[in-house]
Every structure is written in structure tokens, then in C-alpha cells.
Amino acid sequence: MKYAVVTGTSKGLGASIAKLLMEASCHVIGIARNNNQSLTDAELPGTYSYYQADLSDLSQTENIFKSIIDDVKEKGDMESLLLVQNAALVTPIEQAGKQNTGQLVNHVHVNLLSPMIITNLWLDSFRDSNFPLVIANVTSGAANRSVYGWNAYGSTKAGLDRYTATVALEQDELNTGNKVFLFDPSIMDTEMQGEIRSADKTQFADVEKFKAYKTNNSLRDTDVVAQVLVDRLLDADNIKNGEYYSVKDIFK
Template identity: 30%
Template structure:
């Protein structure tokens, strides 16, 4: 049994990935600020429903308060005795926010702080909690942390100083912890992956942004018009194939656009 612990499964890529993994027979736990309407109790237990017979659990936590969220996450790990029976256990740091957008000098300081708390501090604290508990689980097929990064962490965009900084931080966090974990017995494999341009609510926000605040908005409009965006389901299928490929190396900084199509 593969177990996936995923932040941000209430919508977008996180929801699509959770649904895809459930359909493949894995166990999924979502960590969200608000309940997932699609993956909730009624959807997964209804006769003939898409997740009938599968197991989805949810822990409500607010990643904008990362210390509290990490404590709730670690408490869950300590109490979930069934993790001892899992073949493989994977934490996926997926949840993220986009705002504030615009010139750095115009951003509200509290909004900048909140952005970094969700996009960078929370993944670091949850990863740290996962590492503390991981040594207790046999998990013969391995223990992993996968963080959803972005091309914006590797290429600067005017108007995205917070977003680019956080995603670059995710990649560097991955590299640093990979060095700490190494390749020894029981080590946790850690990697980050940019999913490409996925047509989620975040993309709708980008396309509707005043070009003065985000000069590259027109580029994303053209990508949408050209049909060049992944649907969340397409991105989830590609990501799941990579997760199940056995090809993930310690410290990988990957891009779904460079991986084989499924």
C-alpha cells in the first residue's frame, strides 16, 4: 500500500492528484484549510462513486499558521499506527498561494509575510516533522518528500518577487535536505518538481491581472488561447507516473515538461 500525504487537495492540482492516486488504489490523506468537497465522505463512499472502496482521510489545518499546522501534522503522524503497514510513504508539499502580485514596493507587508508562510515556511516545517517520524516506519519501498516547485523558482518574473523567491527556496530546501539525508539505509528521498503551466484557478487570476502589476500576463493569455496548458488531470497523471517510475533520485529538481508523457 502506498500512502500519500498531500497538502492542498481541496482544488486544482492537489485535488486532481489525490483523485488520480485514489483511483490507482493508494491511500491519500489531505491537509487543508477547508474541506475538499470532491474528495469528502459522500463522494468517496457513495455506491458507484469514483472513490468507492478507496481510502481518503482529511486533516484540517491552516498553513498560514505553519507552526500550528506542523504540530497538527506531526501529531497525525504519531497517532496513525497504520503507517507502519505502508509499503511506501510520500509527503507532497503542494499547497500554495500566488498573491501578492505587483512591484515589491507596493506590496502589503502582511500579505508578503503570509505568502512566504504558506509557500515556504510551511513546507519546511512539515518536511522537518516528516523526517523526525520517518525513522520509525519500515516502509520497505521507501519514504519520500516531493515539493511542488515552479519554473518561476528558476526564472525571474517582474511582479512575482514573493512567488519566485518562495519557489526558489523550495528548490534550495530540497537540495540541502537531500545532502543531509544522503543515500544510507532508511534515508528519506527528497525532490522538487515544477508541474508546468496548469490551467487552475491560479492561472485564471494570472490572466486577469493588470499588466502593470504583472507584465507577463499576456504570455499566459496566449498559452491559454493556444491550448498549451495542462489540465489538472493531465498534470496529475504525469506527476503520478513520475512518482511511480522509480526514477526519482535524491535531490532531484525536476520539470514535468521534460519527463516522458504518459
């Protein structure tokens, strides 16, 4: 059976990714602060199980993933194993000098340190697997440009991009066959977009542009975006290790 572990499955892109993988007969293990009952109750070819975790708590993150790894290793019918690191925070949306320290710490933990810890555990625990691992890290165009009020978000996504590229380089040098890549979902109709639109212009200079995305129906549905990633994940032979894959590659 095909297995996939997805973070941030309670809503938005993560929920869509989980659902589409289940439709493709994957057993999905979801990690989020809250359960998505619609995934638990879904009657699809694949199944869904849930682990409650706050990824800003690094000790809890490590312990939860050790449990997941132990659980997955007991499966005798595992044909493939995917890891999709989707969970992220956009707050604090604020200029440097006016930010809350606790929010900054949580932001860096969820967006950067948690994926690093999980990747480290994952690669170590499955180094003797009889199939290549595939890890997708969800990034943002904000990693490559400076946006007023997104100093934390842009920085952590840039860090995730460099981390992913470096891990891919290491896996190539070690000839593991494992593939680690980035997926940029671009703009979607999510609660995160709602958070962005609720910011004051003094906090986020581009807020009117993001309000216009909603008004003009420019935001893609998360199912549409997730399908682009899931199609890639299910065609692992054509994934290039370390690649930056964007939804814009499909919807030009």
C-alpha cells in the same frame, strides 16, 4: 497499504494528485483550508480523509501534522508513505514597494516555511520506519528566472528548490534511503492561473502572455499533469534523490 499525504487538495493540481493516488489504491490524507467533497465521496480503490488547515498559520500547521503523524503511526498495514507538498500562493502579484505586508508574510509561510516545518517533523518522526520516505515538493520555473511582479513567488520557490536539494544531500550523507525531489508542473488550467490573468500590467508585466495561454488552449489539464507526478511517485526505485523532475520531461 500505501499512504500519501497531500497538501492543497481542495482544488487544482492537489485534487488531481489525490484522486489519481486513490485510483492507485493509496489511502490519501488531504490537507487544505476547505474540504473537497468529491474526493470524500469518491468510490475508488483508495480512500480519502481530510484535515482542515491554513498553512499560513505555522503553529496550526505544526499541530495538524503532529496529529497526522500520530494517526499514520497507528496504521499497522503501512507499506509505503508519500508526502506531496503542493499547496502554494501566487499573491501578492505586485512590484516591490507596493505590496501588503500581511500578504507577504502569508506567502512566505505557505510557500517556504510550512514545507520546511513539515519536512523537519516528517523526517524526525519516521526516522525509524522500515521503508524509505518519499517527499515531492512542487516548484515552478519562476524559481530560476526573474519575472516582473513575481518577486515573492520566484523567491519562495527558489528557496524551496535550495532547501529540497540540501535536504536530499543530507539524506544521502546519512544513508537513510529517503528521497526528496522537486516537481515542476509548468502551466496548468487552475484558479491560480485565473489570479495571474486578473493582474494589471503594472503589477505583472507578462499578463498578456498568460492570457494568451488560456486563449490558445496552451494550459494543460491538472489530471494530465498530476499523472506525470503520480507515475513517478509510484515508481520510487527510479526516483533520483534531489532530482528536478518536470512535466516538460514528458511533453517535450
